[in-house]
Amino acid sequence: MSLRWWVALVALIPLALSTNPGVKVKLTEKGLEYGRQLGMASIQQRLKSIKIPDMSGKERVSPIGKVRYSLSNLQVVNVGLPQSAVGLVPGTGVRLSIGNAFISLRGNWRVKYLRVIKDSGSFDLNVNGLTVATSIAIKNDETGHPEVSIAKCDAAVGSVNVKFHGGASWLYNLFRKSIGRALRNSMQKQICPLVVEAISDLNPKLKTLNVVAQVDQYAEIEYSMVSSPTVSDSYIDFGLKGEFYNIGKHQESPFSPTAFSLPPQNNNMLYMGLSAFTTNSAAFVYHKAGALSLYVTDDMIPQGSPIRLNTRTFGAFIPQIAKRFPGLMMKLMVKTAKTPVISFEPNNVTIQATGTVTAYAIQPNTTLTPLFVLNLETSVSARVFVSEVRVAGAVSLNKMSLTLGTSYVGEFQVRSLDSILQVVLKLVVIPTLNVQLAKGYPLPALGKTKLVNTQLQVLKDYILIGTDVEFTN
The missing domain is CATH 3.15.20.10 (Bactericidal permeability-increasing protein; domain 2)
Incomplete structure (x- = not known):
C-alpha cells in the first residue's frame, strides 16, 4: 500500500473544456482518514531506508589529547509513527503531520588515541520526538493526469540518545554529545527528501489510471x-x-x-x-x-x-x-x-x-x-x-x-x-x-x-x- 488513497481520486484524468461536469466526486474526511492509515505504511518504509554515511572526526580529550573516532555500518532497526493526522487546507490541498515518531539505528564505532591505542565496539542510536509537517498540492500534469507534489515540508528531531557497547566507556562518554549532534543533523536532513519521494512515488501510479x-x-x-x-x-x-x-x-x-x-x-x-x-x-x-x-x-x-x-x-x-x-x-x-x-x-x-x-x-x-x-x-x-x-x-x-x-x-x-x-x-x-x-x-x-x-x-x-x-x- 502507498499514500495513494487520499490523492487517488484525482486520478480522474485529462483536462476538458466543458464548464459544468457530467460527474462529480467528493472525497470526505472519512476517506482521508482511511488514506492516512494506508499512507503511514508508505512513509514508514521510506524512513527505514534512511542512509547515514560513515562518519569520522577527532576530539581533544584531556589528559590524553586527540582522539580520532569513526562510525560505520549504520543500519535502521526500527521506525515508529505512533501519532499522525491528515487534514484539508481550504483552497490548497492536503496537510499531513506526524508527531512523536522514533527511529532506532545500530552501528559500529572505532577510536584511536595516543597514536597507537585502539578501541572498538557497537552502538545503538535512538531518535525520539521526530515531527514532520507537510502540505501536499494536487493538480493536473500536461497530459491531464493527476499529479501530487510537496508544497512544503518541515521536519525536526527532538532528541538523540547514543548508547555505546564494548570498549572503554569512560572514553566514548567524553564525546558522546558531539557524535549525537552529528548524527542528529545528518538524519534530520534526510527526512523531508524521503517524504517527498514517498509522495512522488504516487505519480507513476496515477499515470496508469483509466484516463x-x-x-x-x-x-x-x-x-x-x-x-x-x-x-x-x-x-x-x-x-x-x-x-x-x-x-x-x-x-x-x-x-x-x-x-x-x-x-x-x-x-x-x-x-x-x-x-x-x-x-x-x-x-x-x-x-x-x-x-x-x-x-x-x-x-x-x-x-x-x-x-x-x-x-x-x-x-x-x-x-x-x-x-x-x-x-x-x-x-x-x-x-x-x-x-x-x-x-x-x-x-x-x-x-x-x-x-x-x-x-x-x-x-x-x-x-x-x-x-x-x-x-x-x-x-x-x-x-x-x-x-x-x-x-x-x-x-x-x-x-x-x-x-x-x-x-x-x-x-x-x-x-x-x-x-x-x-x-x-x-x-x-x-x-x-x-x-x-x-x-x-x-x-x-x-x-x-x-x-x-x-x-x-x-x-x-x-x-x-x-x-x-x-x-x-
Missing part, C-alpha cells in the same frame, strides 16, 4: 477534470467530464451538462454524482454507432409463446400478408430513429425512445421482402445498481404506441399489431438490452479497488452513489 475507460467495442468514457479540485475544510470536490465517445472518435454530444451539487453527506468515504448528461451522452454514442438495433427472428421467441414470427400469425391481423406470402417466416428489425432521452427524477429513471420496426418476409432463397415499417414510441423505467466498480442497470416497459410509417402490403389497422409487438419487446428486445446493461460501465476508480457499503439514490437530474473503498492486492 479513458473503454466500455465495449462501441464506446469509451472520459473522466477528465473540467477544473481544479475544490478543497474545503471537510471534503475535496472533483468535477469530471463524464462523457461517452465512440471508440477512437471524440465527437462531442449535441448537448451540455447542467449544474448540479452533491448533498452534504459524510457517512461514506466517497460520493459520486452521475448526471443525466453522462447517460444521455452514452445514448447518443450508441445510437450513432448503430448499436441500438436488433434483428428479431422466430427462434428468439420462447417456444411456449402463441405468437410466432411468420406470415400465418401476421396474416391473422393483416390478411394480405398471408395471401401474398403464404407459409414464410418473418424477421423484424427494431432500431432507434433518434437518440433516446434519459431523465432522472427522485427514485425514478425513465427512458423515452423513438424507433422503427421494419417487418420482412424471408423468401426461400433467404432474401428479405419488406412488408411494412411501424413508428414506435416507447417509455421504459430503469433500475440502476452498482456491480463491483461499474454502474449497471435493467429496464422494463412502461408503455408503447405504434403508428404506420410505410406499408408495402396495403392499408391495415396498426393497433391490431399491439399484442405482437408487446411480446417482441418484452420477451426479446428488452431482455437483450438488459444483458448489455448488466455489464455496466466503469466508474472512476484507482488501481485494484473494491467498493463496499455502497448505496445508490436517484435524485433530480443525477444519481448519487455513496461508498467506502478498500484496496486489494
Whole structure:
C-alpha cells in the first residue's frame, strides 16, 4: 500500500473544456482518514531506508589529547509513527503531520588515541520526538493526469540518545554529545527528501489510471477534470467530464451538462454524482454507432409463446400478408430513429425512445421482402445498481404506441399489431438490452479497488452513489 488513497481520486484524468461536469466526486474526511492509515505504511518504509554515511572526526580529550573516532555500518532497526493526522487546507490541498515518531539505528564505532591505542565496539542510536509537517498540492500534469507534489515540508528531531557497547566507556562518554549532534543533523536532513519521494512515488501510479475507460467495442468514457479540485475544510470536490465517445472518435454530444451539487453527506468515504448528461451522452454514442438495433427472428421467441414470427400469425391481423406470402417466416428489425432521452427524477429513471420496426418476409432463397415499417414510441423505467466498480442497470416497459410509417402490403389497422409487438419487446428486445446493461460501465476508480457499503439514490437530474473503498492486492 502507498499514500495513494487520499490523492487517488484525482486520478480522474485529462483536462476538458466543458464548464459544468457530467460527474462529480467528493472525497470526505472519512476517506482521508482511511488514506492516512494506508499512507503511514508508505512513509514508514521510506524512513527505514534512511542512509547515514560513515562518519569520522577527532576530539581533544584531556589528559590524553586527540582522539580520532569513526562510525560505520549504520543500519535502521526500527521506525515508529505512533501519532499522525491528515487534514484539508481550504483552497490548497492536503496537510499531513506526524508527531512523536522514533527511529532506532545500530552501528559500529572505532577510536584511536595516543597514536597507537585502539578501541572498538557497537552502538545503538535512538531518535525520539521526530515531527514532520507537510502540505501536499494536487493538480493536473500536461497530459491531464493527476499529479501530487510537496508544497512544503518541515521536519525536526527532538532528541538523540547514543548508547555505546564494548570498549572503554569512560572514553566514548567524553564525546558522546558531539557524535549525537552529528548524527542528529545528518538524519534530520534526510527526512523531508524521503517524504517527498514517498509522495512522488504516487505519480507513476496515477499515470496508469483509466484516463479513458473503454466500455465495449462501441464506446469509451472520459473522466477528465473540467477544473481544479475544490478543497474545503471537510471534503475535496472533483468535477469530471463524464462523457461517452465512440471508440477512437471524440465527437462531442449535441448537448451540455447542467449544474448540479452533491448533498452534504459524510457517512461514506466517497460520493459520486452521475448526471443525466453522462447517460444521455452514452445514448447518443450508441445510437450513432448503430448499436441500438436488433434483428428479431422466430427462434428468439420462447417456444411456449402463441405468437410466432411468420406470415400465418401476421396474416391473422393483416390478411394480405398471408395471401401474398403464404407459409414464410418473418424477421423484424427494431432500431432507434433518434437518440433516446434519459431523465432522472427522485427514485425514478425513465427512458423515452423513438424507433422503427421494419417487418420482412424471408423468401426461400433467404432474401428479405419488406412488408411494412411501424413508428414506435416507447417509455421504459430503469433500475440502476452498482456491480463491483461499474454502474449497471435493467429496464422494463412502461408503455408503447405504434403508428404506420410505410406499408408495402396495403392499408391495415396498426393497433391490431399491439399484442405482437408487446411480446417482441418484452420477451426479446428488452431482455437483450438488459444483458448489455448488466455489464455496466466503469466508474472512476484507482488501481485494484473494491467498493463496499455502497448505496445508490436517484435524485433530480443525477444519481448519487455513496461508498467506502478498500484496496486489494
